[in-house]
Amino acid sequence: MSLNTDPNFFTPGKRYFRAFSPGDDFYEALIDMHRDLSDEQSAMANARLILLLANHIGDISVLREAMKVAREGV
Amino acid sequence: MLSTYQYPKFEYRRPPEIAEGREGGGGRYPVVVVGAGPVGLTAAIDLAIHGVPVVLLDNDDTVSIGSRGVCYAKRALEIMDRLGCAEEMVAKGVSWNVGRTFFREQEVFNFNLCPEPDHHRPGMINLQQYYLEEYLVRRAQSLPEIDLRWKNNVIAVSDQGDRVALRVETADGAYSIETDWLVVADGARSPIRHMMGLDIEGKIFMDRFLIADVVMKADYPTERWFWFDPPFHPNQSVLLHRQADNVWRIDFQLGWNVDPEEEKQPEKVIPRIKAMLGWHANEEREFELEWVSVYTFQCRRMHEFRHGRLLFTGDAAHQVSPFGARGANSGIQDTDNLVWKLKLVLDGTAPARLLDTYSEERVAAADENLMNSTRSTDFITPKSATSRTFRNAVLGLAKDYPFARALVNSGRLSVPSVLVESPLNTPDTEVFAGNMVPGAPMDDAPVDSTRGEKWLLQAAGNRFLLLYCMPDAGDVDAATADACTALAAGAIPVETLVVAERGTAPAGLGTLIDVKGRVRERYDLKPGTCYLIRPDQHVAARWRSLDAAKVRAALARATCNA
Numbered sequence: 001m002s003l004n005t006d007p008n009f010f011t012p013g014k015r016y017f018r019a020f021s022p023g024d025d026f027y028e029a030l031i032d033m034h035r036d037l038s039d040e041q042s043a044m045a046n047a048r049l050i051l052l053l054a055n056h057i058g059d060i061s062v063l064r065e066a067m068k069v070a071r072e073g074v
Numbered sequence: 075m076l077s078t079y080q081y082p083k084f085e086y087r088r089p090p091e092i093a094e095g096r097e098g099g100g101g102r103y104p105v106v107v108v109g110a111g112p113v114g115l116t117a118a119i120d121l122a123i124h125g126v127p128v129v130l131l132d133n134d135d136t137v138s139i140g141s142r143g144v145c146y147a148k149r150a151l152e153i154m155d156r157l158g159c160a161e162e163m164v165a166k167g168v169s170w171n172v173g174r175t176f177f178r179e180q181e182v183f184n185f186n187l188c189p190e191p192d193h194h195r196p197g198m199i200n201l202q203q204y205y206l207e208e209y210l211v212r213r214a215q216s217l218p219e220i221d222l223r224w225k226n227n228v229i230a231v232s233d234q235g236d237r238v239a240l241r242v243e244t245a246d247g248a249y250s251i252e253t254d255w256l257v258v259a260d261g262a263r264s265p266i267r268h269m270m271g272l273d274i275e276g277k278i279f280m281d282r283f284l285i286a287d288v289v290m291k292a293d294y295p296t297e298r299w300f301w302f303d304p305p306f307h308p309n310q311s312v313l314l315h316r317q318a319d320n321v322w323r324i325d326f327q328l329g330w331n332v333d334p335e336e337e338k339q340p341e342k343v344i345p346r347i348k349a350m351l352g353w354h355a356n357e358e359r360e361f362e363l364e365w366v367s368v369y370t371f372q373c374r375r376m377h378e379f380r381h382g383r384l385l386f387t388g389d390a391a392h393q394v395s396p397f398g399a400r401g402a403n404s405g406i407q408d409t410d411n412l413v414w415k416l417k418l419v420l421d422g423t424a425p426a427r428l429l430d431t432y433s434e435e436r437v438a439a440a441d442e443n444l445m446n447s448t449r450s451t452d453f454i455t456p457k458s459a460t461s462r463t464f465r466n467a468v469l470g471l472a473k474d475y476p477f478a479r480a481l482v483n484s485g486r487l488s489v490p491s492v493l494v495e496s497p498l499n500t501p502d503t504e505v506f507a508g509n510m511v512p513g514a515p516m517d518d519a520p521v522d523s524t525r526g527e528k529w530l531l532q533a534a535g536n537r538f539l540l541l542y543c544m545p546d547a548g549d550v551d552a553a554t555a556d557a558c559t560a561l562a563a564g565a566i567p568v569e570t571l572v573v574a575e576r577g578t579a580p581a582g583l584g585t586l587i588d589v590k591g592r593v594r595e596r597y598d599l600k601p602g603t604c605y606l607i608r609p610d611q612h613v614a615a616r617w618r619s620l621d622a623a624k625v626r627a628a629l630a631r632a633t634c635n636a
């Protein structure tokens with residue numbers, strides 16, 4: 001499998017009528033996760049989140065591809 | 075400052091209550107609407123079209139000062155079509171579908187609001203609010219049911235249980251009137267909401283924005299351009315779009331710690347605009363300022379939009395951030411939802427409880443608008459360093475990666491709510507593809523009708539409708555035609571239109587020829603499929619075959635008569 005960069009957010013069982021809604025649901029949850037955290041705490045929360053998601057994805061070739069894209073752009 | 079627009083001054087006339095010496099009371103009306111802005115005018119026109127006499131009170135005598143609400147979305151235009159006001163709007167307004175988003179120096183992506191062909195109205199038009207109001211006033215003045223009273227200021231309101239009593243002040247003194255129902259459309263500060271001691275809950279956003287309307291001859295395409303962190307206005311956002319008469323709206327985010335009075339001064343505004351135009355066109359461009367305003371905004375709504383005999387609409391009931399054009403557009407949808415219900419209640423063919431569903435349905439819509447506009451605001455103006463980092467990461471990825479483009483939020487432009495949770499819907503019992511679920515606002519499609527209508531939405535609205543699919547309209551059998559004729563003769567009539575590829579329906583039934591097959595496609599029609607449509611063009615129920623008893627049951631449910 002290669003890295004999926006097409007829109008891919010969904011909530012199981014939820015019907016979306018507007019294409020922008022699932023991505024916006026995710027983004028709101030992401031920003032909410034950081035509510036009331038200091039910058040340092042946010043950095044730690046982000047690191048923990050990446051580790052959890054990386055393990056969930058599991059496929060290290062996909063993760064390497066994502067890491068490459070992430071690093072290239074900064 | 076330059077002016078491309080001559081503000082009309084509408085004539086105050088001595089109200090009949092004063093002229094006839096009935097200042098103390100005696101005037102009793104079925105409906106009074108307070109506020110002759112876009113929402114109040116729309117409500118009054120809709121009521122008049124339904125044959126309801128209406129008194130429309132306004133404390134001023136002209137239209138909106140300044141361009142204010144400039145984006146009118148497809149759904150609002152479809153409602154204006156139903157009210158006979160859209161042609162002028164579309165002719166004068168600037169139609170646009172394409173939006174471009176820039177991050178710093180680069181365009182990161184663009185979108186098309188209406189990529190689907192075969193819709194009558196465009197995704198959005200830009201039109202100064204004063205033009206919209208002028209057209210609506212003209213329409214209202216042409217309708218004998220509307221008694222439009224300028225410079226009539228409501229100073230007291232009380233709900234008497236079986237009626238509402240109003241005290242109204244004019245240059246000739248004050249007078250009292252009574253009404254069965256009061257439609258409150260008196261704007262964000264809503265004096266009536268205050269007089270009634272009703273709360274509106276939400277939050278104010280700690281940010282300020284500068285609006286400048288600029289007159290210039292420019293050959294920019296008719297598109298919406300949105301910049302995040304542009305070189306000419308670092309760390310903030312800027313929006314540019316075009317209105318009628320070569321007027322361009324430019325919106326600069328300023329941040330919280332600025333002096334709004336100072337920012338409004340031309341010597342402060344003009345350099346900002348020069349920097350923007352200079353960066354963009356790389357040349358000196360002549361322009362003149364027409365209108366400048368600095369605003370903040372709130373995101374809030376009333377807990378309920380119906381309070382006894384008072385029905386709150388538009389900004390009086392709910393306010394959103396301007397990102398997404400969800401203010402006036404949602405107010406117009408409020409009245410679209412309200413008026414047919416009020417008409418049935420006034421006629422005595424539906425219980426007053428139907429008006430509670432106005433509140434339920436439009437509160438749900440307001441929450442959707444609040445959610446979307448708050449999300450846009452949070453994306454455009456990040457509230458923390460981490461939020462800004464994520465926002466910039468999304469913008470950085472957007473140029474190359476489609477998933478990130480979908481996350482860029484410069485305003486989710488007004489689209490109507492699908493009222494999936496409405497108690498007026500009859501849930502599906504059969505399988506349908508597509509989005510025309512019970513509660514959905516109808517998708518448009520080209521048709522050819524016996525009455526000359528060219529669009530499905532022109533053929534719908536203002537009454538309950540049954541769309542019945544039959545490939546050859548002439549194949550509708552006698553028993554079905556009789557059942558449809560009986561539906562049309564009910565206390566709440568349901569008119570049947572046969573959607574067909576060819577042929578003519580039996581007498582008493584209308585025919586819509588689905589000239590491009592789009593109705594079939596968008597509504598997943600098969601021979602025998604029927605849709606019950608509300609007067610506000612929302613789907614109430616649908617089936618794979620026509621059963622008059624089921625239609626009656628769904629009609630009863632959609633009108634709180636079940």
